[in-house]
Amino acid sequence: MSEPTQNDRLTAMVDRLKAGEYRMTPQRRAVLKVLAESRRHPTAEEIHEVVRADFPMTSLATIYKTVTLLKELGEIVELRVAGRCRYDGRNPAPHSHLFCVGCERVVDAEVKTVHAVTEGLARRTGYRIIGQRIDFLGVCPECQ
Amino acid sequence: MSEPTQNDRLTAMVDRLKAGEYRMTPQRRAVLKVLAESRRHPTAEEIHEVVRADFPMTSLATIYKTVTLLKELGEIVELRVAGRCRYDGRNPAPHSHLFCVGCERVVDAEVKTVHAVTEGLARRTGYRIIGQRIDFLGVCPECQ
DNA sequence: ATTGGTGCAAAGTATTTGCACACTT
């Protein structure tokens, strides 16, 4: 059970914002909740729809402002898939994704060698590696 | 010397278009040339500027139409960096990139284990893997 | 002669920003 639960993530993000001089509004909390819970790597639009169920007045601009903030704080990861941004708030640590060109769903991919690869690359190139984006494109079993 | 030369790439792309029912216009050839030769992973805008040196009438729309075509044919790879698309025509085989957050340049990264990682992932998940995007973010030696 | 390619301009998308007001602290 080393993986953090959804609730841990929500709490972590809330605490992180409170630690800064950031305010906790109902809309913002709702966005955090979606990001902490969703396994779908939702787009801004998708987050908006879910949040709207509870807070119908919420604007898309607010979603964007919130994800931009969380991105800067390193609490969520942005990935671009098929021309749009998707957000991963469940696991802010670097990891890789598996994207199905059929259903367009994104799931996390376990690649144990990422760390080793990054280290080797840094050694060979002299770059200071600060992040990686390792996404695989494929067709999931159901779509085949 | 197993790596293809720029000229090989240009010829390969030209041949590929001719093999289809595609026409070879001066503008199109100029775009192919930039893609075959540039190590900069140029944006559409950057390709446009270079092509314009020889063919000042060339429109940005033509650049986009050509890269879209080449992308569909699998002759070039599109990568999104910092919100814009860049194109890699020198090496259409899957490989990874190193992006410097300082100078925004992109270079190819040699990662020998990619194939092994992909294979393992396919075996474990049941996905048919048809592509990968392995990009590293870092600070190059000069920018550090 | 055909019909695909080009340039132009307009339309689309996705995301960001300015501003007045509301709400958290």
Add this chain to the structure above:
DNA sequence: AAGTGTGCAAATACTTTGCACCAAT
């Protein structure tokens, strides 16, 4: 009370598309 966050609308940035004309085959 102070000042951040919000919603709205406009702006921005990038890419795509429609159309009439041009040119490669």
